[in-house]
Amino acid sequence: MNALRRGVRNAFRNAMRSVGVVVILAVAIALSISMLIARDAVNAKISSVRSSTGNTISVSPAGFFGGQGGGTALTTAQITGLLSIPNVTAVQAQLSERLTSTQTNLTSPTTAGSLGARFGGGFGGGGTPTTSALSIRVIGTNSPGNSLVGGANGGGTEKLTSGVAFSPTSTADVAIVGTTLATKNNLKVGSTFTAWGKTITVVGLYDAGSTFADSDALMPLATVQTLAAATNQVTGATVVVNNLNNVSGAATAITKKLGTAADVTSTQATVESQLAPLNTVKTISTYTLFGAVIGAALILLLSMLMIVRERRREIGVLKALGATNRSVVSQFIAESTTFTVLGAAVGFIGGILVSSPITSALVSAESGSSSSPGGFVRGAGGGFGGGGSGFTPPSGAVTAGRFRFGGLSNTFSQLHTSVSWSTLIFALVAAIVIAALGSSVASATITRIRPAEVLRSE
Amino acid sequence: MLNVEKLSKTFKTEGGEVHAVRDVTFHAADGEVVAIIGASGSGKSTLLSLLGLLDAPDAGSIEMNGTQLANLDSGGRTKYRAREVGFVFQAFNLIPNLSAKENIKLALEFSNWPKNDRDARADAMLAMVGLDANKASRRPNKLSGGEQQRVAIARAFAAQPQLILADEPTGSLDKATGQKIVQLLREAANTQKTTVLVVTHDEKIANQADRRLEIEDGALTEIA
Ligand SMILES: Nc1ncnc2c1ncn2[C@@H]1O[C@H](COP(=O)(O)OP(=O)(O)O)[C@@H](O)[C@H]1O
Ligand SMILES: [Mg+2]
Numbered sequence: 046m047n048a049l050r051r052g053v054r055n056a057f058r059n060a061m062r063s064v065g066v067v068v069i070l071a072v073a074i075a076l077s078i079s080m081l082i083a084r085d086a087v088n089a090k091i092s093s094v095r096s097s098t099g100n101t102i103s104v105s106p107a108g109f110f111g112g113q114g115g116g117t118a119l120t121t122a123q124i125t126g127l128l129s130i131p132n133v134t135a136v137q138a139q140l141s142e143r144l145t146s147t148q149t150n151l152t153s154p155t156t157a158g159s160l161g162a163r164f165g166g167g168f169g170g171g172g173t174p175t176t177s178a179l180s181i182r183v184i185g186t187n188s189p190g191n192s193l194v195g196g197a198n199g200g201g202t203e204k205l206t207s208g209v210a211f212s213p214t215s216t217a218d219v220a221i222v223g224t225t226l227a228t229k230n231n232l233k234v235g236s237t238f239t240a241w242g243k244t245i246t247v248v249g250l251y252d253a254g255s256t257f258a259d260s261d262a263l264m265p266l267a268t269v270q271t272l273a274a275a276t277n278q279v280t281g282a283t284v285v286v287n288n289l290n291n292v293s294g295a296a297t298a299i300t301k302k303l304g305t306a307a308d309v310t311s312t313q314a315t316v317e318s319q320l321a322p323l324n325t326v327k328t329i330s331t332y333t334l335f336g337a338v339i340g341a342a343l344i345l346l347l348s349m350l351m352i353v354r355e356r357r358r359e360i361g362v363l364k365a366l367g368a369t370n371r372s373v374v375s376q377f378i379a380e381s382t383t384f385t386v387l388g389a390a391v392g393f394i395g396g397i398l399v400s401s402p403i404t405s406a407l408v409s410a411e412s413g414s415s416s417s418p419g420g421f422v423r424g425a426g427g428g429f430g431g432g433g434s435g436f437t438p439p440s441g442a443v444t445a446g447r448f449r450f451g452g453l454s455n456t457f458s459q460l461h462t463s464v465s466w467s468t469l470i471f472a473l474v475a476a477i478v479i480a481a482l483g484s485s486v487a488s489a490t491i492t493r494i495r496p497a498e499v500l501r502s503e
Numbered sequence: 504m505l506n507v508e509k510l511s512k513t514f515k516t517e518g519g520e521v522h523a524v525r526d527v528t529f530h531a532a533d534g535e536v537v538a539i540i541g542a543s544g545s546g547k548s549t550l551l552s553l554l555g556l557l558d559a560p561d562a563g564s565i566e567m568n569g570t571q572l573a574n575l576d577s578g579g580r581t582k583y584r585a586r587e588v589g590f591v592f593q594a595f596n597l598i599p600n601l602s603a604k605e606n607i608k609l610a611l612e613f614s615n616w617p618k619n620d621r622d623a624r625a626d627a628m629l630a631m632v633g634l635d636a637n638k639a640s641r642r643p644n645k646l647s648g649g650e651q652q653r654v655a656i657a658r659a660f661a662a663q664p665q666l667i668l669a670d671e672p673t674g675s676l677d678k679a680t681g682q683k684i685v686q687l688l689r690e691a692a693n694t695q696k697t698t699v700l701v702v703t704h705d706e707k708i709a710n711q712a713d714r715r716l717e718i719e720d721g722a723l724t725e726i727a
Contacts, residue, residue, distance in 0.1 A: 367614060
C-alpha cells in the first residue's frame with residue numbers, strides 16, 4: 046500500500062466529516078457548473094442576437110418622432126456627405142410624404158376604424174381630419190433595390206412581385222406600389238395614377254407581407270422632392286456599414302458630422318440596450334462562478350488544515366518511521382483529491398440538473414427589470430412614419446416594436462442550456478485548482494511538523 | 504556498534520536555555536540491551552531523538568557501525584530513520600486506520616524492503632511477537648495495550664534496523680505485561696543482533712538490561 050492509496054483510504058476515515066466535506070464541495074461545484082452553463086447559454090444568445098442585427102444606422106431629423114411629426118428635414122447634401130465616413134458602404138435616403146385625397150386619385154386601402162376616426166389627422170398636423178379618406182404614404186428613395194429588401198420602408202421584407210425597380214438616380218414619374226394599395230386601386234404594371242397633379246406610371250409591385258407596408262408607394266427620391274415641393278429635403282436615411290463591429294464607430298461619426306440636426310440610431314444600440322440584462326446575468330454568473338470555485342477551495346483548505354492538525358502526531362510517527370515529506374504530503378493530497386473528485390462528480394451531475402432552472406430564474410428575474418428602455422426603442426424605430434395619418438402606426442415602429450417584444454421573448458425562450466466539452470474541462474480544471482489550493486496550506490504545515498514531537502510528553 | 508561522543512542539545516525557551524543533553528558519551532555493542540534511567544525532564548527523550556535523527560544535536564558525534572550520522576543530509580537522515588532505526592513509544596503510536604499487519608508493512612514500505620517479501624516479512628514479525636492471523640488483521644483499537652505494543656515492536660524490528668530506541672515502552676502497561684514486553688525486546692535484540700536502548704524509570708525493568716545508564720540533568724553516567 047503506497048501513500049496515494051493510504052490517502053484515498055484516509056478520506057473515508059471519518060465518515061461523517063467526509064460526507065460533510067463532499068456535500069459542501071458538491072454544492073459549490075454544482076453552483077459553479079450551473080453558472081458556467083448559464084454563462085454559455087447567455088453568451089450564445091448574445092452573440093446570436095448581435096449577429097442577427099443589421100449593420101445599419103438610422104438617421105432622422107432631430108425631434109422627428111414617428112407619427113408625432115416635428116423636426117426640420119435633413120438635406121440631400123447632408124445625407125450624401127455621410128458616404129465619406131469610413132466603413133460606410135451605402136446611404137439610402139428617403140423622403141416620406143403623404144398624399145391626401147385631394148392630391149391623388151388613389152384610395153387608401155386602410156379604413157380608420159373607430160380609433161382612427163378619433164385620432165385621424167390629430168398627429169403631425171398635416172393631415173385633414175376625415176373618417177373616410179386616409180392619406181397615402183409615398184416614400185421617395187434613392188435605393189429602391191435596398192428598399193425592396195428591407196431598407197427604406199423600415200425593415201420589412203419586400204419582394205418585387207412584378208415589374209422592375211426604378212434606378213437610384215431616376216427622376217421619372219414612376220412608382221413601385223405595394224400590393225395592398227395596388228389591389229385596392231386596381232393597379233398593375235403599366236397602370237397610372239395621379240399624384241400632386243402628375244401622372245405616375247406603375248413600374249413594379251411589391252409585397253412586404255404586412256398590410257401597412259403594402260399600402261405605401263415607393264418613388265424615386267428626386268421625383269418626390271420635386272413633386273412635393275421638398276427640394277433637397279430628406280426625412281430619413283439608412284446608412285449601411287461594412288461590418289457589425291464598425292456600426293457604433295460609424296454612428297458616432299455620423300452624430301459628430303450632423304450635430305444636433307439629426308437623431309442617429311443604430312439597430313445595434315437598441316439591441317445592446319436589450320442585451321443589457323443578459324450581460325448583467327453574464328456578469329453575475331461569472332462572479333458566482335469564481336466565488337464558488339474559491340469558496341470550494343477555501344472549504345477544502347480549512348478541512349485539510351483541520352485534518353492535518355488532528356493527525357499531527359500521526360504525521361510525526363510517519364516521519365519517525367522514515368517517511369519522506371514528499372510521501373506524507375502526497376498522501377494528504379491524495380486524500381483532498383478524493384474529496385474533490387467525489388465532490389466534483391456529485392456536483393457536476395447536480396450542476397447539470399439545476400442549471401436549467403437557475404438559468405431561466407436568473408434570466409426571467411432580469412427581464413422584468415428591463416422594460417424601461419422600451420419607449421426609447423419604439424420612438425427610435427418610428428422615425429419614418431409620416432405626420433398626419435390616423436391610427437395607422439408607422440411601419441418602422443411596427444417592425445421595431447415587433448423586434449423588441451417578440452425579439453426579447455424569443456431571447457429568453459430560446460435560452461436553452463447545453464453542456465459543452467469546455468464545461469467538462471472547466472470542471473476538471475476547477476477540481477484540480479480546488480484540490481491544489483486546498484492542499485497547499487496543509488502541505489506546508491505537514492512539512493513543518495518535526496518528527497521529534499512524537500517523543501514529547503505523551 | 505554505536506559510538507556517541509560529547510553529544511549536546513540545548514533548547515532556548517522563554518525561561519532561558521535548557522541543557523537537555525550535555526556532553527553525553529557512551530558506547531553500545533550489537534545485540535546489547537542498554538537501559539537508560541532518569542527522572543522526568545532529565546533528557547531521556549531528547550537523547551533518543553538525537554540518536555534516532557529526529558532532531559539535530561548542537562555538538563558531538565554519533566557513529567553507527569563506522570558511519571558518521573552527523574554528516575548526513577536530510578535525505579540521508581530520512582533513509583537512516585527508515586532502515587537503521589526502530590522506535591517503540593510509550594503511547595504505541597500505531598496508525599489507527601491500518602491493521603496490525605499493515606502497520607508493520609508501513610515500516611517495510613518506508614525502508615524499501617523488497618516488495619514481494621513484505622507480506623512474508625510482516626507475518627514473520629507477527630509470529631516473533633506472538634500474534635496470530637486474527638490479531639494481525641485487527642485495527643489497533645481492537646487490540647489490548649500489550650498487543651498494541653507487540654505490534655509496535657514488530658514494526659520497529661521489521662526493517663532489520665541496527666538500533667532500537669524504546670521510550671518508556673512499558674509506561675502505559677501493567678507490570679506483568681510490561682515485563683513480557685521487555686522480555687520480548689531482549690529476545691529480539693538477541694536474535695536480530697540489534698542494539699536496544701530502553702528508557703525507563705522502573706528499576707525492575709532496568710535490571711533486565713545488560714547495562715544501565717543514568718541520566719541526570721542531561722548528563723549521562725554508567726551504573727556499575
Ligand atoms: N522542543 C523542546 N523545546 C524546549 N524545551 C524542550 C524541548 N524538548 C525537551 N525540552 C526540555 O528539555 C528537558 C528534557 O526533556 P525530555 O528529554 O523530554 O526529558 P525526559 O524524556 O527525560 O522526561 C526538559 O526540561 C524539557 O522541558
Ligand atoms: Mg520522555
